[in-house]
Amino acid sequence: MEQTVTVFSGFSAQDLLFLGEAALRTLWISLLSIAIGSFLGGIFGWVLYESKNWGGILVNPVLDIFRSVPLIVQLVLFYNFAPIVGLNLDAFESGLVVLTMYTSALVANVARGGIESVGRSMRIASRSLGMSYWQDMRHVVFPIGTRAIFPSWVGVALGVMKDSALVSVLGYVELVKASQVLITRTQEPLLIILVVGAFYFVLSYPVSRYSAKLERRWSQ
């Protein structure tokens, strides 16, 4: 009889630590996929902008797939089909790959919009100063475009962080998976989901505050 008592036990301080660790995993997989995905998305966005014909034909359909198929479906499909083509990825790696591609698909269109936001006359002006294509890109288009799309990009980033919850279906113990474990044990779903929600809030709030601050500084 005594053993069954330990199967269902209440929420303890230890569990908070467990959730904290899970929050770090959420943070880690989100950070990585947002960073790599944004980098790739920037390149895709540039391809979309520069080569309206062939680049669009090649890149657009791929991005459309990642944008329009639900993330949870992508995760399950990729996790199960990757081994067939010889990729033996664990839950974290599979989640990272899918989240990264998903992020890059979202960022690509944002990035293209950013480049487009720098008008032709601005670019002619910098070229007329003798800047090369890449100097213009780096010193004029990139900083101006980045500022223009920053709010949308932050939206994408925060969205990806929340969507990373879906990686739980692969068994990667991030916040949501951890909460499921704890709920099963403690039978206190409301309390635990409340705590998990608070963790997500703690992760995203500083980001949105900091970005609001940056925007204010740039708009001066």
Add this chain to the structure above:
Amino acid sequence: MIKVDGLHKYFDDLHVLRGIDLEVQKGEVLSVIGASGSGKSTLLYCVNGIEQIQEGSVYVDDVDVHAKTTDLNKLRQRLGMVFQQWNSFPHLTAMENVALAPQIVRGLTKEEAKDVAIKQLEHVGLGDKFDVFPNALSGGQQQRLAIARALAMDPQYMLFDEATSALDPELVGEVLDTMRVLAEEGMTMICVTHEMGFARDVSDRVAYFHEGIVEEIGPPDQIFAEPESEHTKKFLAKVR
């Protein structure tokens, strides 16, 4: 010297420039006047290689602008250009706006570029605006900033493409004054302009463009007082 020879330019089916011959000597100020769509601005774009040409040639100091081997980025350092839209870099201060190209294109050190920027900003009367961002400047100030930015490349020629057309009337004067100072300093300039007063007072020669050709060219006294072409007369009667 800028030498334009038999220049033809098409935008698809539109024949914009239909055989332009033109020479601008060192130290000369040429004003180009004419109705909208007569090809004045397109000429400037062909001179610094922003637009391709279909026939003829443009030489800047014996460099064939449209030869495949020409390094346009290098050539453009000799041709400062100021546009209707001033296009200040909004993320940089006035000082950084001017210092950017000297640093990355001319290869000056940060300090040298800063010195150049200070000199040119003072030159155009923005000596008290070093650390101001463009959106805190008026249109006239931003256009003077654009002039300083072009001058910082130490150009031999300045091309002005309707530099005052987008300005509020009360701001036109300060920009024209800056251009006047440049002309007095001996800068070689091609000014596409709708400011007839400026064209008359400052230019050595005035060219009247009509439907893609140079209809009439000569000293301002001649063009404004005794125009020969009927088109020129009509145009001048309209703008007066």
